[in-house]
Amino acid sequence: xxxxxxxxxxxxxxxxxxxxxxxxxxxxxxxxxxxxxxxxxxxxxxxxxxxxxxxxxxxxxxxxxxxxxxxxxxxxxxxxxxxxxxxxxxxxxxxxxxxxxxxxxxxxxxxxxx
Amino acid sequence: xxxxxxxxxxxxxxxxxxxxxxxxxxxxxxxxxxxxxxxxxxxxxxxxxxxxxxxxxxxxxxxxxxxxxxxxxxxxxxxxxxxxxxxxxxxxxxxxxxxxxxxxxxxxxx
Numbered sequence: 001x002x003x004x005x006x007x008x009x010x011x012x013x014x015x016x017x018x019x020x021x022x023x024x025x026x027x028x029x030x031x032x033x034x035x036x037x038x039x040x041x042x043x044x045x046x047x048x049x050x051x052x053x054x055x056x057x058x059x060x061x062x063x064x065x066x067x068x069x070x071x072x073x074x075x076x077x078x079x080x081x082x083x084x085x086x087x088x089x090x091x092x093x094x095x096x097x098x099x100x101x102x103x104x105x106x107x108x109x110x111x112x113x114x
Numbered sequence: 115x116x117x118x119x120x121x122x123x124x125x126x127x128x129x130x131x132x133x134x135x136x137x138x139x140x141x142x143x144x145x146x147x148x149x150x151x152x153x154x155x156x157x158x159x160x161x162x163x164x165x166x167x168x169x170x171x172x173x174x175x176x177x178x179x180x181x182x183x184x185x186x187x188x189x190x191x192x193x194x195x196x197x198x199x200x201x202x203x204x205x206x207x208x209x210x211x212x213x214x215x216x217x218x219x220x221x222x223x224x
Contacts, residue, residue: 101205105157
């Protein structure tokens with residue numbers, strides 16, 4: 001089955017620690033995205049990548065970093081510089097050559113930092 | 115700056131009571147208007163893409179429509195299993211990026 005996997009589902013960290021969230025897709029999509037979702041708010045774009053070895057900042061990139069070394073993988077690191085890291089993180093992918101912008105989402109990772 | 119606003123924030127319906135959710139958008143060069151369903155604690159599930167004003171798409175009890183300024187998600191004779199948050203998103207001239215609304219929380223009571 002094709003799809004997007006995110007791991008782990010729940011993640012707990014102490015303040016001041018960096019943490020990396022995993023996102024893997026086997027849909028053969030070129031584009032991948034990271035969003036953050038807070039209660040009562042829409043999805044906010046953190047970073048996105050249209051192609052391997054290239055990525056762009058989204059609207060709220062401060063305190064986050066990404067890499068795109070493989071087409072299938074787009075890990076997100078939440079650094080200690082992120083002031084409010086506790087949130088629900090969603091990864092998505094899209095094939096812009098077929099359905100422009102039609103993004104498909106993973107199940108999400110809920111990060112709690114105390 | 116692209117903007118997407120959804121209303122109402124929350125909607126409570128009785129089973130069988132039809133209604134509509136609204137998504138107003140201000141996007142330069144609309145490339146697509148998207149509807150997603152999100153269940154608590156899960157990732158959004160893709161429902162529809164609309165590309166041009168006048169377009170309509172249907173799936174079971176849901177029908178999405180698009181005008182030049184807004185989109186509607188019509189829910190006909192809803193069931194309790196339709197309870198979820200419905201998200202609207204628009205793609206504009208910033209290639210590959212979507213702007214999301216804050217969502218409408220739909221609750222359908224039996």
